[in-house]
Amino acid sequence: MASPKLYPLVVVDVALFSIIDGDLRVLLVKRAAEPELGRWALPGGALRPDLDASLEDAARRVLRSKISVDIPHLEDIRTFNGAHRDPRGWSIAVLYCALLPRDQVQALVRSKVEAVEWACAADPGHRLAFDHALQLEHALQVLRNKVDRHALPLHLMPERFTLTALQRTCEAILGSKLDKAVFRRRLKGSADLIETGEFERGVQRPAMLYRASDGFDFDLR
């Protein structure tokens, strides 16, 4: 793409989080084109005004094309922009934060079309392309702030889950342990959690299974 003088390059980048082995992970892809060929990056791509009805559409299209997955929850959280963040010229990156239910990670990894890695969100272990380290740090901060202010990250949960599993997910995001009694009190009366009446199977003291209510609220902006 030519360096735009009158119009900036507009891209969407996606910080896609999930929980794997109890850790908060973020999806990285290895860049297969210049600039920053071969470097790890958040999945992203240029807006296609001829294809996309909105930036969110563009973000969904990028995720479908790179990792063959449709993400239910996608949220734009900030623009990163300026003349120097991308060698192709003046650019605007609209950062989206997305959450993938933990039970969908396996299916996704098997369908990968290029080199992908679920890196530790707090310490991805690679030097990232462009300003993606900054973008990831910001996305993680937004996610932590929400959970800190008592939003429940239900988008990360499978269809049915125990309250203990929900607590472990919050802890993985915050990077610290929560007091069980305090956490349970916080959940009491939450309209976002529905008792299913079913219990875990194959464990000695099976716990109640819950599900997210339809249209639960994770947007604290």
Added chain:
Amino acid sequence: MASPKLYPLVVVDVALFSIIDGDLRVLLVKRAAEPELGRWALPGGALRPDLDASLEDAARRVLRSKISVDIPHLEDIRTFNGAHRDPRGWSIAVLYCALLPRDQVQALVRSKVEAVEWACAADPGHRLAFDHALQLEHALQVLRNKVDRHALPLHLMPERFTLTALQRTCEAILGSKLDKAVFRRRLKGSADLIETGEFERGVQRPAMLYRASDGFDFDLR
């Protein structure tokens, strides 16, 4: 500007708030060009990659050119985008929220270069251009959420102010009264407020004057 097929039109729009006569007001300008000629709108303008080092720079340039003012606090809060929000074609509007200290409103109104109006933020009384009614509603919600979560809107205050004036400003943003005792407790120990040791003049029971600490925090994202 021609309808861009490959590059979207990128504009910045600014919801500039201040307190006038105890009310939360937002600055509107009457559009002097097509599209939406003659309609009231948030001040805004197209990004100029040749002039602006960043979108925030663009927002500052727009405010300088429309209302001759430099705003200390400016924050991008969301993008509004898509193929249909502007008749010129696919467009991205990056919405900024800005706060003008109440003691600077008079100077600003006198320097106006086009028709401007400080409209009631909650009910501007005009049908606004483009999706600016939606943008204004969102900016107001972000501002209210912050004050609701105990951020102090010190950017709106003059250099020295009483705690009662600060409470009135919070009330104007929230659109509801606050309990004085609860509000004072909230302020206790806030690192953002500094006692000046000076008192009001010309009133019967002069109250202590405060100022904002350098680098106080209003960013709750």
